Amino acid sequence: MSIKYKFDVLGALKAAGYTSYRLRRERIFGERVIQQLRDGEVVSWKTIDTLCTLLNCQPGDIVEHTPDSETEVQ
Numbered sequence: 001m002s003i004k005y006k007f008d009v010l011g012a013l014k015a016a017g018y019t020s021y022r023l024r025r026e027r028i029f030g031e032r033v034i035q036q037l038r039d040g041e042v043v044s045w046k047t048i049d050t051l052c053t054l055l056n057c058q059p060g061d062i063v064e065h066t067p068d069s070e071t072e073v074q
Contacts (some may be wrong), residue, residue: 002068009037012055020050028054 010020023029028050029037036043049057055062 002065003042004066005037005040005062006064007062009017010034013051014057017055018043 012031013019013023016040018028020034023034024031033043033047048062051057052059
């Protein structure tokens with residue numbers, strides 16, 4: 001995959017006071033989204049938007065594109 005997170009998103013959320021329990025209890029994210037973040041999988045733009053709001057950052061602060069041999073454009 002050529003899109004990846006620049007840092008441990010769940011760790012940053014926890015440091016900001018958002019534990020996985022709180023995220024589920026307050027229905028900020030469901031278990032599926034939390035598991036996707038845990039596994040480093042790509043999430044929806046709506047989730048990225050919510051992350052940016054909670055962490056007070058921009059999408060480019062969270063994810064980065066690193067080209068791999070399969071996605072190189074010729």
